[in-house]
Amino acid sequence: MPVSVVFRCDFCQSRPDPETQVMLEQQMLDLRHGEYLDMEPGNWLVWHGRGPYGATRYACGAHRGDLKALVREHYGTLGPAPWAMGPHPWRFRKGTERARRILRGLPTWRG
Numbered sequence: 001m002p003v004s005v006v007f008r009c010d011f012c013q014s015r016p017d018p019e020t021q022v023m024l025e026q027q028m029l030d031l032r033h034g035e036y037l038d039m040e041p042g043n044w045l046v047w048h049g050r051g052p053y054g055a056t057r058y059a060c061g062a063h064r065g066d067l068k069a070l071v072r073e074h075y076g077t078l079g080p081a082p083w084a085m086g087p088h089p090w091r092f093r094k095g096t097e098r099a100r101r102i103l104r105g106l107p108t109w110r111g
């Protein structure tokens with residue numbers, strides 16, 4: 001049975017359109033840390049936190065600025081990442097298959 005992940009804007013609780021939903025599902029598996037990503041076609045913005053940068057956060061097109069303000073307020077002293085200026089195009093998954101296996105606690109010898 002297909003599992004559908006529910007994404008909501010952290011500010012207004014709105015849901016993405018179906019095409020942006022697909023993009024959000026795909027980028028969710030991406031290994032990023034302290035990075036913004038644009039999600040088209042709905043003009044959503046994702047903050048990939050992790051570690052000291054906190055949770056992954058989502059904003060609809062109307063609340064992109066609010067997301068950046070929040071990230072900069074909370075994490076702005078932790079280096080340049082929260083201050084990155086757009087656009088933030090997503091060029092699909094980053095990180096090697098080996099790195100993904102290490103993160104998942106799987107053996108790496110099969111690559």
Ligand SMILES: [Zn+2]
Nearest residue numbers: 009012060063
């Ligand atoms: Zn919103």
